[in-house]
Amino acid sequence: RSKKQGGNCYHFYSPSMNEESKETASLLYSLHSALERNEFEIYYQPKVNIESCEVIGTEALIRWNHPQFGIVSPEKFIPLAETSGLILNIGEWVLRNACRQTKKWQEMGFPHLSIAVNLTTRQLYQSTIDDIIRRILAETQLDPRYLELELTESVIIQNSAIEKMHKLKNLGLSIAIDDFGTGYSSLRYLKDFPIDNLKIDQSFVQSSKLDPKIKAIISTVINLARQLNLNVTAEGVESEEELVYLKSQFCYTMQGFYFSRPLPAEDLTKLLQSKESRLYRLLKEWSFH
Numbered sequence: 154r155s156k157k158q159g160g161n162c163y164h165f166y167s168p169s170m171n172e173e174s175k176e177t178a179s180l181l182y183s184l185h186s187a188l189e190r191n192e193f194e195i196y197y198q199p200k201v202n203i204e205s206c207e208v209i210g211t212e213a214l215i216r217w218n219h220p221q222f223g224i225v226s227p228e229k230f231i232p233l234a235e236t237s238g239l240i241l242n243i244g245e246w247v248l249r250n251a252c253r254q255t256k257k258w259q260e261m262g263f264p265h266l267s268i269a270v271n272l273t274t275r276q277l278y279q280s281t282i283d284d285i286i287r288r289i290l291a292e293t294q295l296d297p298r299y300l301e302l303e304l305t306e307s308v309i310i311q312n313s314a315i316e317k318m319h320k321l322k323n324l325g326l327s328i329a330i331d332d333f334g335t336g337y338s339s340l341r342y343l344k345d346f347p348i349d350n351l352k353i354d355q356s357f358v359q360s361s362k363l364d365p366k367i368k369a370i371i372s373t374v375i376n377l378a379r380q381l382n383l384n385v386t387a388e389g390v391e392s393e394e395e396l397v398y399l400k401s402q403f404c405y406t407m408q409g410f411y412f413s414r415p416l417p418a419e420d421l422t423k424l425l426q427s428k429e430s431r432l433y434r435l436l437k438e439w440s441f442h
């Protein structure tokens with residue numbers, strides 16, 4: 154991609170590149186040093202249970218504070234990190250920091266707060282992934298039962314996924330299928346794979362706006378999960394209407410802008426500590442319904 158042109162002058166652009174691929178090349182270039190430059194930050198989005206009225210955990214969502222481009226979405230740079238292999242170091246950084254932060258919150262008075270961390274294909278197939286996670290758990294002293302790994306269907310579609318997942322489960326953590334229903338779901342996975350939680354993709358939850366077909370899908374997934382003894386989490390809950398429908402189907406674990414956007418650690422600490430916040434008011438309100 155880069156071509157040395159004498160001296161220490163590197164060229165990343167060729168005249169034929171369009172604006173988008175120029176941006177991609179430039180992002181990829183700066184991605185190499187983003188970790189050492191401390192440009193990543195983890196945001197945490199609360200996951201709530203509207204029956205017990207609690208924040209039960211958070212999901213770690215990485216942000217890249219790019220010196221020129223501002224905040225870059227993970228939708229943009231995670232694929233670059235994945236193809237370049239940089240995801241291995243970045244992913245380990247996320248795991249370590251998310252576990253460390255969660256341990257802090259637990260010690261601060263939220264002893265049962267869990268953390269969910271997203272894993273890509275490369276991360277799962279990294280031969281030492283179980284050692285890496287074991288080391289991080291030991292280092293941070295986080296009880297493994299409070300760690301959940303989120304894998305999408307495209308990650309678990311590979312051949313040896315099931316063995317990998319068993320190895321990880323042996324550490325005592327749990328596994329969620331993320332964006333459930335958007336990939337090449339095979340119901341066989343639900344039978345054979347050591348899965349603890351299904352996360353219903355936000356595209357279903359949000360178009361649940363009373364579309365009878367989507368409602369049928371959502372309620373079927375919720376029932377399926379219940380009968381297979383899996384937890385189910387609805388992602389991307391943005392409105393009261395969506396909440397009401399999910400609740401009517403006995404889905405109580407939710408995540409979405411309606412409750413809170415992903416927040417920097419400090420802001421999440423404040424949110425957890427202020428029982429007067431909009432989030433806790435909402436939770437209290439819903440417990441009376």
Ligand code: C2E
Pocket residue numbers: 198213214215226227228231244247271272273303331332355388389390391408409410411415
């Ligand atoms: P995901 O794991 O499915 O995360 C959910 C995404 O939906 C997040 O986007 C979150 O901010 C967004 N979201 C949450 N609630 C709502 C809502 O009510 N409405 C809408 N419209 N969106 C909502 P984000 O943070 O941009 O992350 C996008 C994806 O990037 C994630 O999807 C995940 O696949 C990936 N990602 C993020 N952080 C990491 C990471 O640390 N490691 C890896 N491997 N992937 C990550």
Ligand code: MG
Pocket residue numbers: 212271303331
């Ligand atoms: Mg996720």
Ligand code: MG
Pocket residue numbers: 331332352354355388
């Ligand atoms: Mg998701």
Ligand code: MG
Pocket residue numbers: 332
């Ligand atoms: Mg997603």
